[in-house]
Amino acid sequence: MQNSQLLTRNSQLTLYALPGIPDVRAGDDVAQLIIDALARAQLALADGDVVVVTHKIVSKAEGCAVKLADVAPSPEAQALAAATDKDPRLVEVILRGSRGVVRQREGTLIMETRHGWICANAGVDRSNVSGPEGDVALTLPVDPDASARRIRERLMAATGADVAVIITDTHGRAWRLGTVNVALGVAGMLPIADLRGKPDMFGYTLRVTTVARADELAAAAGLVTGQAAEGLPVVLIRGADYPRGDGRATDMQRPIEKDLFR
Amino acid sequence: MQNSQLLTRNSQLTLYALPGIPDVRAGDDVAQLIIDALARAQLALADGDVVVVTHKIVSKAEGCAVKLADVAPSPEAQALAAATDKDPRLVEVILRGSRGVVRQREGTLIMETRHGWICANAGVDRSNVSGPEGDVALTLPVDPDASARRIRERLMAATGADVAVIITDTHGRAWRLGTVNVALGVAGMLPIADLRGKPDMFGYTLRVTTVARADELAAAAGLVTGQAAEGLPVVLIRGADYPRGDGRATDMQRPIEKDLFR
Numbered sequence: 225m226q227n228s229q230l231l232t233r234n235s236q237l238t239l240y241a242l243p244g245i246p247d248v249r250a251g252d253d254v255a256q257l258i259i260d261a262l263a264r265a266q267l268a269l270a271d272g273d274v275v276v277v278t279h280k281i282v283s284k285a286e287g288c289a290v291k292l293a294d295v296a297p298s299p300e301a302q303a304l305a306a307a308t309d310k311d312p313r314l315v316e317v318i319l320r321g322s323r324g325v326v327r328q329r330e331g332t333l334i335m336e337t338r339h340g341w342i343c344a345n346a347g348v349d350r351s352n353v354s355g356p357e358g359d360v361a362l363t364l365p366v367d368p369d370a371s372a373r374r375i376r377e378r379l380m381a382a383t384g385a386d387v388a389v390i391i392t393d394t395h396g397r398a399w400r401l402g403t404v405n406v407a408l409g410v411a412g413m414l415p416i417a418d419l420r421g422k423p424d425m426f427g428y429t430l431r432v433t434t435v436a437r438a439d440e441l442a443a444a445a446g447l448v449t450g451q452a453a454e455g456l457p458v459v460l461i462r463g464a465d466y467p468r469g470d471g472r473a474t475d476m477q478r479p480i481e482k483d484l485f486r
Numbered sequence: 487m488q489n490s491q492l493l494t495r496n497s498q499l500t501l502y503a504l505p506g507i508p509d510v511r512a513g514d515d516v517a518q519l520i521i522d523a524l525a526r527a528q529l530a531l532a533d534g535d536v537v538v539v540t541h542k543i544v545s546k547a548e549g550c551a552v553k554l555a556d557v558a559p560s561p562e563a564q565a566l567a568a569a570t571d572k573d574p575r576l577v578e579v580i581l582r583g584s585r586g587v588v589r590q591r592e593g594t595l596i597m598e599t600r601h602g603w604i605c606a607n608a609g610v611d612r613s614n615v616s617g618p619e620g621d622v623a624l625t626l627p628v629d630p631d632a633s634a635r636r637i638r639e640r641l642m643a644a645t646g647a648d649v650a651v652i653i654t655d656t657h658g659r660a661w662r663l664g665t666v667n668v669a670l671g672v673a674g675m676l677p678i679a680d681l682r683g684k685p686d687m688f689g690y691t692l693r694v695t696t697v698a699r700a701d702e703l704a705a706a707a708g709l710v711t712g713q714a715a716e717g718l719p720v721v722l723i724r725g726a727d728y729p730r731g732d733g734r735a736t737d738m739q740r741p742i743e744k745d746l747f748r
Contacts (some may be wrong), residue, residue, distance in 0.1 A: 235502065235503040235505060235718060236502050236503070236710070237500070237706075237709055237710050239498065240497065241497040241498070242496050256700070259514065307678045327746040327747070329746065332746070342660070342661040353539035396658045396711045397659065397660075397740075398736050398740075398747040398748075399603075399604040399740050399747070399748070400701065400740060401669070401678060401698065401737075401739070402677070402679075402698025402699070402701065403696065403697055404697075404698050404705065405702065413665070414507055415595045416663060418561040434663065435664055435665055435666070436663065436664030436665060436666050437664070437709075439664065439666050440667065440709050441664065441704065443701065443705035443706060444702065444709060447699075447726055447727065463711075465709065476661070476662050476663050477657050478659075478661050483660070483661060484589040484591065484594070484596065485589070485660040486661070
């Protein structure tokens with residue numbers, strides 16, 4: 225895939241949060257909502273644009289909302305809930321979406337998700353989900369890379385533009401407070417820009433060889449994505465330098481044998 | 487400081503990498519170089535702008551380059567260098583800038599820096615440093631928050647604009663491959679946007695309560711900062727929503743008692 229990298233350099237970059245994306249429900253067509261929002265914002269997609277989508281609207285559209293009243297916690301979930309002072313039904317949903325517990329402490333569950341991401345509560349969230357069915361937990365999409373590919377195909381078919389799509393979540397970090405937006409799914413790009421072997425301006429070979437471009441794009445989108453009442457779940461990034469290709473966000477997962485902190 | 491937060495919402499954000507910053511040498515005036523670069527780019531600083539500066543030019547200006555030929559490795563540095571297959575003189579420089587080793591493995595040294603950051607090689611870098619004096623290591627600025635404050639004061643005195651300044655480095659992450667740009671120093675802002683207690687669009691209190699705004703801004707700047715031969719170490723971000731105040735990047739350091747991964 226390295227041969228397909230297109231490392232054009234740009235010195236200006238613009239992010240637009242698309243207004244007017246409505247509350248998303250199961251079965252909704254996220255790609256069409258984005259196409260409609262672009263039209264309302266009078267923005268035409270262009271080759272090289274990146275469309276960054278908060279996973280919440282993808283999860284909702286894909287029916288990832290779980291009614292907690294319907295969840296029967298397993299004995300394992302009940303024990304873990306008691307140890308961490310969490311709702312056993314929520315812990316049951318977290319366990320179903322996980323390969324295992326990475327760290328636990330009162331109030332905190334750091335999990336490895338089924339996809340291989342290390343994050344709090346396996347990305348399961350009670351925020352921004354509601355409805356007449358009562359308390360609801362929202363899980364991550366089953367395959368965020370596949371979700372990104374489906375959205376990208378629809379956007380390209382509708383507009384003809386060769387764009388990248390990124391699906392994001394907000395993650396905490398091991399040693400830094402505060403969350404940042406990261407990429408859980410990508411399409412039309414490689415998540416990592418490989419600078420190996422490139423000389424720097426003094427002819428040294430670069431020590432920093434790989435840059436998590438998809439995560440930088442996700443973090444940038446986080447600057448204009450309303451976390452709260454505003455609700456701006458889709459961001460268009462224009463002018464970004466990223467390696468094109470058929471990559472997966474999971475390409476960014478550090479292999480367990482190179483993990484010093486698990 | 488929370489009262490001084492200004493959480494204006496913007497839906498468009500623009501980043502400009504400033505061209506023409508020359509190679510920086512010890513004693514150079516980084517603030518003046520930025521003022522000159524802004525003038526060349528015909529950009530006038532405005533209230534709320536964020537100026538993001540790669541630490542390398544700050545370190546060089548502050549004389550943080552260490553001539554390796556002059557470094558006498560201690561027995562501790564020699565032992566650690568042997569265990570990790572690194573240059574003993576480089577390891578000596580790393581140890582001088584560190585509180586201690588967090589993880590070590592052949593080829594890898596994860597350190598806690600004197601400032602309290604967890605990162606590879608305590609941020610000491612051989613890349614992008616050269617000169618007639620031979621092999622040189624570049625350390626982090628002694629106090630990046632103070633460096634950011636000095637640059638901010640100069641920019642505000644010269645332009646009258648109330649701007650924030652961020653000094654960055656590229657860090658690896660525990661579980662994700664590829665580096666991202668992060669904030670090591672800030673001025674004129676709080677690094678973390680505190681959303682605690684804010685209701686989301688359905689009235690839930692937000693689970694994600696604090697956002698590492700300084701790191702999101704740093705990561706965004708990383709998209710237009712040339713890592714390699716281009717050399718674009720200063721980025722102007724216009725239209726960002728960040729909490730103003732007299733914060734420190736070190737406010738983002740997770741206290742050891744809340745650290746599950748050290």
